[in-house]
Structure formats: C-alpha cells, structure tokens
Amino acid sequence: GGIGCELLKTLVLSGFSNITVIDMDTIEVSNLNRQFLFRRRHVGQSKAKVAREASLRINPKAKIVAHHANIKEDQFDVDFFKSFDCVLNGLDNLEARRHVNRMALAASVPLVESGTAGYRGQVTVHIKGETECFECQPKPIPKKYPVCTIRNTPDKPIHCIVWAKDLLFPRLFGGEAVGAEAEREDEGKNGGEDEGKDRSDIEVSERAEGQPAVEYGCVVLREVYGDAIARLAAVEDMWKDREPPTPLSSDVIAAGRAIVQGRARGGDDKVPTSASLALGLSDSHATWSAEQSAAVFLMAVEILLDGHADRVGKLGFDKEFPLSVDFVTAASNLRSHCYGIEPKSSFDVKGMAGNIIHAIATTNAIISGLIVLEAQKLLLRGLRQDDDGATLTPWTTFVQHNPTGGRLLQRIKPLPPNPKCYVCSKAQVVMEANTGLMTLGRLVDDVLRKALAFAEPTVTVGSTMHYECGDDLEEDERERYDALRKRSLGDLPGDPIGHGSLVQVEDFSQEMSVELLVCHREPREGEDPDFFEVKGEVKGQDGGRGGEDEPEGEGDSDSDDLCVVEEAVGEKRKGAGQEEPAKRQRAS
Ligand SMILES: [Zn+2]
Incomplete structure (x- = not known):
C-alpha cells in the first residue's frame, strides 16, 4: 500500500x-x-x-x-521467514502485525515495523532477545471506517460527519473532494469506463446564474438527501441486513427555508460569522431538529456562497471556522436523520471532525526511507561482526507532527524485551472468567484468537487435549471438538478447567506456546455474566482511546479507510514533540 x-x-x-x-x-x-x-x-x-x-x-x-x-497463509510458514535476512512491515492492521511479529520471533529474523497516521509516523526495529517485540507494549487500536460505509451505509454519527466534511463540504465549497483527484485525472481519456464504480464525488447540480443561494441550497438538499438517498434505498441487495435509509421529506426542506426567511436580521449588513448564531441557535451543546438542521444548512450555504464568494472553490474544513462547523454539523445530522442515526451537537461535531486523519504521501516516503536505513544496518551487522556496534545501533524513530527545535525526526534507543511479555518472554498469562459459564468455544474464539492473537490454537490441560484445529483433522475428531466447544470450561471431560487450572496453549503455525492460569470468579455487579479479563494481553481489543500516541499500531496509509483518533471532546489536543519518546520511556 x-x-x-x-x-x-x-x-x-x-x-x-x-x-x-x-x-x-x-x-x-x-x-x-x-x-x-x-x-x-x-x-x-x-x-x-x-x-x-x-x-x-x-x-x-x-x-x-x-x-x-495473505501473509497469514500456511505457505508463509516459519521456514519461509527463516529464508530472509530481515522482514520489513508496511501493514495496515494489528492482527497481521501481531502474526508477523510471532513469525519473525520464531524464525529469529529481525523485523522492521512501521506505521503512519497523517503527519506522524514511526519506525521500530524488533530483534529477538535484544529489543522489545511488537507485542511487548500495549497498543491502542484506532477506529477505522471503510469508504463504502461512509458513502452508502453509515450507521454511526462519525460516518455521517466524515461524509459531510470530506465529501459534501469540498464538493460545494472546496476544490476537489478527498480522493476525487485521481478519479478525475483520466476520466476524459477513458470515456466513462468504470462508470458508477468507486465514484468519489457527490452528484449535485451547479448553481444557476442569478439563483439565490438559499434556493440553490434547497436544490442541493433535494438532490443529495432526497433523490440520491431514494436511488440508494432502491438497491435491494444493500439492505438485506440493515434498514434502508429514508429520503429527506420536502416538508423538512420547506420548514428549514421558512426558518431562514423568517429570521430576525441584524441592523448592519455585516456577513454573519456563524449560521447557527444568525438563526438564534446559540447553545452549541444542543442537538438540532431536522428542520433546524435544514435551516442551518441553507443559512451556511448562503453565507459561504455569497459572503465568502472570493474563497469558494478553495475552502477546506477548519474546526476554528464556525461556518464550516455549522455546515458539517447540519449536513451530517440531516444524513443521520435519513439513516435513523442519533444527531450530534455542533460542539461534538467540532471535536469529532477535527480528529479525522488522512494518509499523507510525504510521511510514507520519510518512513520508508527510515525503514531502508534500519534494514541496511541490520544487513551490515551480519557482515561486520568486528564493528564496535555504535554506527549500527538500531533506532526507534518518530516523525513528529510539530517538530521541536527544528527537528522533524526524534529517535530513541529501542527498549529491551519486556520480561512480562507472553509473546517473546514466555510470561504466564492470567485469565479471570466465570468457568461455569464460559464455553470452550468462547475461550478459543474470543480469548485465544481475538485477545491473544493465536492463529491455530490447541488447548491442553494436564494430559487431556481439549481442542485442536487445522485442515488435517479427521472427521470424527472434528465432530468431537465441535461438541466440546459448546461445553462450559468447568464441564469439560477428563481435566476440566476451573480455578487454578493451568492451560497449555500451543500454536504450531506460529511456533508459540503460552501457559494460561485460570482464575474463576463470579461476575461483578453490572458486569457481563460471561465476562473475561486477560492480564498480559495486548490491550484495546474492544476499542478504547485512539492511536494518537503510537502510530505503530495504526498504518492508515495502507488502506483507504479513514483513521479517526477519538478523544474526549474538548480535551486539549496534545502536540508537544517530545511526547512520544517520553511516554515510552515512562512505560518502561
Ligand atoms: Zn515481547
């Protein structure tokens, strides 16, 4: 990518x-x-x-x-990894990164791991026994959204906000919509080939000569929220597993126009700085009705097109520019209205829209250069054993968003392996669960595969093998394991799993094994009865705070998904350049 x-x-x-x-x-x-x-x-x-x-x-x-x-296929086994001098990752997801980390450890091949998120990036060298492995430190997981979700099937407020900010706002007031540039480049030459496929742009009429801005705004509302949504809702295949959207009714548009036309005008002819304030919607924490959103939409269109005519075509979303926040709030809430998604206040939208990160080609180029420098040092280490090592020290390097002291790059010495890491230091993993309720299937799927990233785990207690998987199982074995999957841990035959049980988990594809100490406890008040807590796992499997601190876990660049860093809205965004290394050293 x-x-x-x-x-x-x-x-x-x-x-x-x-x-x-x-x-x-x-x-x-x-x-x-x-x-x-x-x-x-x-x-x-x-x-x-x-x-x-x-x-x-x-x-x-x-x-x-x-x-x-796929790097996880069987053909890329430990022997395959052993055939290389080093492995260079440019991956886009945590699951694959964890898998390659284990394969590189099993094969004793150094791994150069990388990731970028907007202006930030990171390159780290993982050498078995010498530096920490990819899983020695917890990795937060950023939230990502596929582009087709944004364009066609949103089901969360953030999907609609991304759409309003990155597709509709640029379409009406900016230059190119995000991602539309490449699309247009060859369009003339190809004579409409691939028509309708992967279209980045939103179809909307141009403003007619002399047409009042509010009237043009109504046309946009009808086309984008009425006609386009109706066309989409008619594509039956798309709505097999979800509710189709409802086109915006003309009543809502008419009510919005009435609000704009009936507003109290100020005494001077100054261009209003905010559409919502001009309409008397002064509480930024309030959520607007669909009619109010339509009114703010029309008002913002009027002020932007007529009051900022000289900047139209060059405008971009800026969270400090109230008109763009007003527009994106109104536009996203109208879309949410069509899709049955809860509306958001302009305060919330400002915070959420301000944290959307796009891939930047230059960051990828810088990171790639750093990867090659580290790869060269790794190869030279093999050739020049007499070297004092100083020039061949591997570095963890950060590309900073806000260079400190004129330095774009910040480097630190890689940390040593974490003795508490269950991946590279064979530390024991402790799991708390309700062993009377948790089934073997949940243990395998949710704990071993998802939380601990095993690919093909086998489960053994004492002398009893409770579970194995793989293509080479006999039919009767497969049936036996399928039946066992439905049993609770405490009800397994032979050596049941209960409080104090030591479970041996082995994965032959990753050449990795872990000892899992089981602690039975009853669920706490308000807790999921079938809860589990794993100590020693890579945190953040169920989301959590976004990946601002550790670009390593991200890799937005490799996919067209949008990476959204979520943080408490209104929290001051941290930008100090020294931050990442300092944080990591503290973590050690
Ligand atoms: Zn480790």
Missing part, C-alpha cells in the same frame, strides 16, 4: 536486489493519489505484482518475487 510502494522504490534505488513482496490487495482508484507505482490502467490488478513490475523498471537487475496473497 502507501508505505509499501515507497519502500519498494527506495529499496531498489538503494541497491537491494533480493526482495520478496507480499500483498493480498488489488489496486483501487482511490489508491492512486499516493501509491505512485500504480496507474489508472492497473486498477483491479494485484498490488504486489504491479509493484514488482514498476520496481523492475527502476532497476531491471533486481530479483523481486511477488505474492498476491
């Missing part, structure tokens, strides 16, 4: 000549604005294969093997 393209280019330009590339994705139009090895004609093809061909044009002598495949 975003890092991968930059990385492969920089590797071949730096003289690396034996490279294997793995990527399961195919190229999409929306990748083209930052994944520079790809062109419009490659859309739909394997990223790994096209990237290989493009890199071979840069250095025809390089030996590059491309796999259009």
Whole structure:
C-alpha cells in the first residue's frame, strides 16, 4: 500500500536486489493519489505484482518475487521467514502485525515495523532477545471506517460527519473532494469506463446564474438527501441486513427555508460569522431538529456562497471556522436523520471532525526511507561482526507532527524485551472468567484468537487435549471438538478447567506456546455474566482511546479507510514533540 510502494522504490534505488513482496490487495482508484507505482490502467490488478513490475523498471537487475496473497497463509510458514535476512512491515492492521511479529520471533529474523497516521509516523526495529517485540507494549487500536460505509451505509454519527466534511463540504465549497483527484485525472481519456464504480464525488447540480443561494441550497438538499438517498434505498441487495435509509421529506426542506426567511436580521449588513448564531441557535451543546438542521444548512450555504464568494472553490474544513462547523454539523445530522442515526451537537461535531486523519504521501516516503536505513544496518551487522556496534545501533524513530527545535525526526534507543511479555518472554498469562459459564468455544474464539492473537490454537490441560484445529483433522475428531466447544470450561471431560487450572496453549503455525492460569470468579455487579479479563494481553481489543500516541499500531496509509483518533471532546489536543519518546520511556 502507501508505505509499501515507497519502500519498494527506495529499496531498489538503494541497491537491494533480493526482495520478496507480499500483498493480498488489488489496486483501487482511490489508491492512486499516493501509491505512485500504480496507474489508472492497473486498477483491479494485484498490488504486489504491479509493484514488482514498476520496481523492475527502476532497476531491471533486481530479483523481486511477488505474492498476491495473505501473509497469514500456511505457505508463509516459519521456514519461509527463516529464508530472509530481515522482514520489513508496511501493514495496515494489528492482527497481521501481531502474526508477523510471532513469525519473525520464531524464525529469529529481525523485523522492521512501521506505521503512519497523517503527519506522524514511526519506525521500530524488533530483534529477538535484544529489543522489545511488537507485542511487548500495549497498543491502542484506532477506529477505522471503510469508504463504502461512509458513502452508502453509515450507521454511526462519525460516518455521517466524515461524509459531510470530506465529501459534501469540498464538493460545494472546496476544490476537489478527498480522493476525487485521481478519479478525475483520466476520466476524459477513458470515456466513462468504470462508470458508477468507486465514484468519489457527490452528484449535485451547479448553481444557476442569478439563483439565490438559499434556493440553490434547497436544490442541493433535494438532490443529495432526497433523490440520491431514494436511488440508494432502491438497491435491494444493500439492505438485506440493515434498514434502508429514508429520503429527506420536502416538508423538512420547506420548514428549514421558512426558518431562514423568517429570521430576525441584524441592523448592519455585516456577513454573519456563524449560521447557527444568525438563526438564534446559540447553545452549541444542543442537538438540532431536522428542520433546524435544514435551516442551518441553507443559512451556511448562503453565507459561504455569497459572503465568502472570493474563497469558494478553495475552502477546506477548519474546526476554528464556525461556518464550516455549522455546515458539517447540519449536513451530517440531516444524513443521520435519513439513516435513523442519533444527531450530534455542533460542539461534538467540532471535536469529532477535527480528529479525522488522512494518509499523507510525504510521511510514507520519510518512513520508508527510515525503514531502508534500519534494514541496511541490520544487513551490515551480519557482515561486520568486528564493528564496535555504535554506527549500527538500531533506532526507534518518530516523525513528529510539530517538530521541536527544528527537528522533524526524534529517535530513541529501542527498549529491551519486556520480561512480562507472553509473546517473546514466555510470561504466564492470567485469565479471570466465570468457568461455569464460559464455553470452550468462547475461550478459543474470543480469548485465544481475538485477545491473544493465536492463529491455530490447541488447548491442553494436564494430559487431556481439549481442542485442536487445522485442515488435517479427521472427521470424527472434528465432530468431537465441535461438541466440546459448546461445553462450559468447568464441564469439560477428563481435566476440566476451573480455578487454578493451568492451560497449555500451543500454536504450531506460529511456533508459540503460552501457559494460561485460570482464575474463576463470579461476575461483578453490572458486569457481563460471561465476562473475561486477560492480564498480559495486548490491550484495546474492544476499542478504547485512539492511536494518537503510537502510530505503530495504526498504518492508515495502507488502506483507504479513514483513521479517526477519538478523544474526549474538548480535551486539549496534545502536540508537544517530545511526547512520544517520553511516554515510552515512562512505560518502561
Ligand atoms: Zn515481547
């Protein structure tokens, strides 16, 4: 993806000549604005294969093997990993990062891990026994939203806010909508090929000559919230598992227009700074009715188009620009209204819209350069054993959003392995659960696979094997394990799992094993009766605070998903450059 393209280019330009590339994705139009090895004609093809061909044009002598495949497949086993001098990650999800971390540990191959989030980025080197592994420190998980959710099937307020801010606002007042640039580039040449596919832009009429802005606003409301939603609702396939949206009624639009036209005007002809204030909606914590949202929408359209005519076409969302906050609040709430989603106050929208992060190609390029520097040092370490090591020290490097003292990059020495890490230090994992209620199936699926990131766990207590999985199981074994999955832990035959049980969990694909100490307890008041708590796991599986501190866990660049850093609305955004290293040292 975003890092991968930059990385492969920089590797071949730096003289690396034996490279294997793995990527399961195919190229999409929306990748083209930052994944520079790809062109419009490659859309739909394997990223790994096209990237290989493009890199071979840069250095025809390089030996590059491309796999259009998932890194978690069996073909990429520990022996496969052992065949490399180092592994360079440009991944976009935590699950794959954890898997590669384990494979690299099992194969004793150094891993250079990377991630970017907007202007921030991070490169870390993981060397078994020498530096911490990827899972030695807890990783927060950012919230991400697929682009099709934003465009067609929102089910949360944030989806509608992203749509209003990144698609509708730029369409009406800015230059290009986000992601639309690449889309338009070749449109003329291709004569409408791929029509209707992956369309970034919102279809809306242009304002007619001399048309009053409020009337034009009504046209936009009818087209975007009426006609377009009605067309979408008619696509039956899309609504098999969810409620279709309801087009905005013309009554709401008419009521909004009436509010705008009936407003009390000030004595002077100054352009109002805020649409909501001009309409007397002064409580920023209040949520507006659909009619009020329609009114603010129309009012904001009028003020922006007529009062800021010189800036139209160049405007971008700015959370300090009240008109853009008003517009995005009204536009997102109207969309929420159509989709049956709760509305948000302008105060909330301001906070949520201000924290949306987009991939930045330059950050990917800087990070890729740093990855190659670390890779070069790793290879030289193998060749120059007599070196005093000083010049070949691996570094964890941060690309900072707000450079301190003129320094864009901040580096720290990698931390040593965490003795409490169950992945690289074989520390025991403690699980609290209600063993009378928790089934073996839940233990395997939710604790071992999800929370502890095992791929193919086997479960043994004492001399009893309670569970194993894999393609090579006999039919009767499979049936036996399926039956056991439904039993509670305390009810398992042979050696049941209860308070104080030591469960051996082994994963042959990851060459990893863990000892799980089970502590039975009854649920606390208000707690899910089938709760579990794992100590020693990577925190944040169920969400939690966004990934502001550790870009490592993110990797927005590789997907077209939008990464949203959520924080308490109104909380001061932290921007001090020294922050990341300081925080990590404290954590140690
Ligand atoms: Zn570790």
